Amino acid sequence: MTSTDTTTTAPAFVPGPATPYQGDIARYWNAEARPVNLRLGDVDGLYHHHYGVGAVDHAALGDPQDSAYEKKLIAELHRLESAQTDVLLDHLGDIGREDTLVDAGCGRGGSSVMAHQRFGCKVEGVTLSSAQADFGNRRAKELGIEDHVRARVCNMLDTPFEKGSVAASWNNESSMYVDLDDLFAEHARFLKVGGRYVTITGCWNPKYGQPSKWVSQINAHFECNIHSRREYLRAMADNRLVPQAVVDLTPETLPYWELRATSSLVTGIEEAFIESYRDGSFQYVLIAADRV
Numbered sequence: 698m699t700s701t702d703t704t705t706t707a708p709a710f711v712p713g714p715a716t717p718y719q720g721d722i723a724r725y726w727n728a729e730a731r732p733v734n735l736r737l738g739d740v741d742g743l744y745h746h747h748y749g750v751g752a753v754d755h756a757a758l759g760d761p762q763d764s765a766y767e768k769k770l771i772a773e774l775h776r777l778e779s780a781q782t783d784v785l786l787d788h789l790g791d792i793g794r795e796d797t798l799v800d801a802g803c804g805r806g807g808s809s810v811m812a813h814q815r816f817g818c819k820v821e822g823v824t825l826s827s828a829q830a831d832f833g834n835r836r837a838k839e840l841g842i843e844d845h846v847r848a849r850v851c852n853m854l855d856t857p858f859e860k861g862s863v864a865a866s867w868n869n870e871s872s873m874y875v876d877l878d879d880l881f882a883e884h885a886r887f888l889k890v891g892g893r894y895v896t897i898t899g900c901w902n903p904k905y906g907q908p909s910k911w912v913s914q915i916n917a918h919f920e921c922n923i924h925s926r927r928e929y930l931r932a933m934a935d936n937r938l939v940p941q942a943v944v945d946l947t948p949e950t951l952p953y954w955e956l957r958a959t960s961s962l963v964t965g966i967e968e969a970f971i972e973s974y975r976d977g978s979f980q981y982v983l984i985a986a987d988r989v
């Protein structure tokens with residue numbers, strides 16, 4: 698058979714979006730090509746669609762007047778985004794090479810690749826975007842890990858994974874696109890009893906009262922629907938997910954945003970994140986939960 702002979706393989710069945718909203722989100726991510734994501738990913742081939750955590754290494758950045766400064770700034774923002782994934786992976790518990798993990802809302806697959814590189818396990822990513830799934834599968838092939846890391850076009854509320862078959866799963870900045878009860882019911886279905894679920898997410902702070910104007914601006918910018926911290930905890934409790942750790946990463950992510958706001962790659966959403974984190978209306982949170 699030649700590489701162009703397709704007669705023996707039927708094309709995979711890809712269902713259409715479950716709702717018109719999901720069609721909007723698929724179109725959004727199919728068209729997305731912001732330099733702030735592609736140029737950061739080009740640093741080492743890990744492509745993320747999430748934000749960074751940790752202190753800025755000012756010594757590594759050097760003098761802003763230096764001609765190499767912009768390149769160093771991009772590398773530093775990317776380092777902080779990969780550090781965010783490391784924090785998420787730190788909370789997955791003991792994962793073995795034989796385990797399967799699910800990356801729900803996997804984007805271009807950066808977190809999936811890092812999980813495989815750390816644990817040697819299989820990682821199944823799902824995204825609404827065929828462009829993202831193709832991109833992630835192409836990267837996995839280039840890295841020679843396509844038998845362990847795979848992305849597919851699939852609604853994370855209705856996945857093909859068997860009941861109780863998954864050791865751990867996560868949503869890395871992807872839970873603001875779905876109803877949390879539906880989301881956690883699906884994770885609880887495919888996770889093993891004793892398995893681990895982790896989310897890193899932006900959520901509005903019930904202590905503030907209602908979503909602030911900044912939160913509304915972020916929702917409009919990304920066409921998403923940010924939930925409150927209370928909604929996360931309630932929906933987990935209702936779906937056999939018992940929080941083991943709730944970590945407020947807001948102070949850890951602010952330096953990333955303050956640095957990003959000085960770069961040439963700004964997208965215009967920086968002020969909304971900085972102001973809402975500062976006024977306490979919005980929080981960057983990690984929740985790790987046991988499937989009981």
Ligand SMILES: C[S@@+](CC[C@H](N)C(=O)[O-])C[C@H]1O[C@@H](n2cnc3c(N)ncnc32)[C@H](O)[C@@H]1O
Pocket residue numbers: 719722723726744745746747801802803804805806807808823824825826829851852853854868869870871874875
């Ligand atoms: C902000 S990106 C995060 C990507 C990735 N988790 C990361 O950290 O790089 C949001 C992702 O959620 C996905 N998504 C949104 N709703 C989804 C759904 N119902 N099913 C599957 N993926 C979904 C989008 O396709 C996109 O890949």
Ligand SMILES: CC(C)=CCC/C(C)=C/COP(=O)(O)OP(=O)(O)O
Pocket residue numbers: 731733734745746747748870871873898899900915919921923964966
């Ligand atoms: C914390 C919250 C509320 C996140 C919303 C989800 C989202 C769009 C994340 C970043 O994606 P990206 O990396 O594509 O965005 P950008 O282009 O701004 O870097």
Ligand SMILES: [Mg+2]
Pocket residue numbers: 733734745746747748
């Ligand atoms: Mg980004």
